[in-house]
Amino acid sequence: xxxxxxxxxxxxxxxxxxxxxxTYDEITKLxxxxxxxxxxxxxxxxxxVSEAVNYVDGALPICTVIGFPNGYDTTGxxxxxxxxxxxxxxxxxxxxxxxxxxxxxxxxxxxxxxxxIRDLCDDAILKVIIETSELDExxxxxxxxxxxxxxxxxxxxxxxxxxxxxxPDDVRxxxxxxxxxxxxxxxxxxxxxxxxxxxxxxxxxxxGASALIKLARPYLEETL
Numbered sequence: 001x002x003x004x005x006x007x008x009x010x011x012x013x014x015x016x017x018x019x020x021x022x023t024y025d026e027i028t029k030l031x032x033x034x035x036x037x038x039x040x041x042x043x044x045x046x047x048x049v050s051e052a053v054n055y056v057d058g059a060l061p062i063c064t065v066i067g068f069p070n071g072y073d074t075t076g077x078x079x080x081x082x083x084x085x086x087x088x089x090x091x092x093x094x095x096x097x098x099x100x101x102x103x104x105x106x107x108x109x110x111x112x113x114x115x116x117i118r119d120l121c122d123d124a125i126l127k128v129i130i131e132t133s134e135l136d137e138x139x140x141x142x143x144x145x146x147x148x149x150x151x152x153x154x155x156x157x158x159x160x161x162x163x164x165x166x167x168p169d170d171v172r173x174x175x176x177x178x179x180x181x182x183x184x185x186x187x188x189x190x191x192x193x194x195x196x197x198x199x200x201x202x203x204x205x206x207x208g209a210s211a212l213i214k215l216a217r218p219y220l221e222e223t224l
């Protein structure tokens with residue numbers, strides 16, 4: 001793989017550590033890697049956001065997750081989580097939708113929740129996780145339309161904690177059905193640079209992954 005391709009992958013990557021038992025030392029290692037390799041952001045648990053923001057001191061966007069990983073928190077709870085994360089300095093928010101509402105066809109509820117969180121985010125980037133592995137094609141298309149109408153910044157495939165993660169077919173489907181100003185984030189199960197580059201080439205503009213820096217080191221570390 002060409003060095004330019006590896007650099008493109010890393011610039012699009014939200015370098016991620018959301019394991020429940022993640023320690024502060026592991027988080028700071030993640031942050032150092034994110035800064036060193038020029039990642040799009042580091043995505044971490046909300047409890048570490050304030051410390052992480054201080055640690056990177058403006059050198060790297062800090063992303064955190066809301067309603068994660070199941071999405072069935074109340075809207076009020078998600079709003080509080082979002083407000084708290086933003087007050088602590090998060091500049092990117094990845095929220096999980098309520099999948100039960102999808103299965104019940106409660107599209108207005110989903111729309112209202114996303115809109116309320118969007119309003120709170122103001123200048124912060126909002127990514128909406130729809131958990132594609134749990135949805136049929138009609139549901140994926142409908143959610144692409146809703147995320148577009150709500151003017152979120154990204155639609156995101158997966159939490160990485162469900163029955164499956166991103167697939168090329170899902171990324172193509174989302175890219176074909178969101179508006180021109182909505183990005184697609186492929187996340188969940190991206191374990192090779194080749195897969196990462198495939199997602200970018202078919203239209204994803206962000207990647208969520210934990211292993212890509214380790215894979216990229218042999219291509220880059222000699223000149224860093």
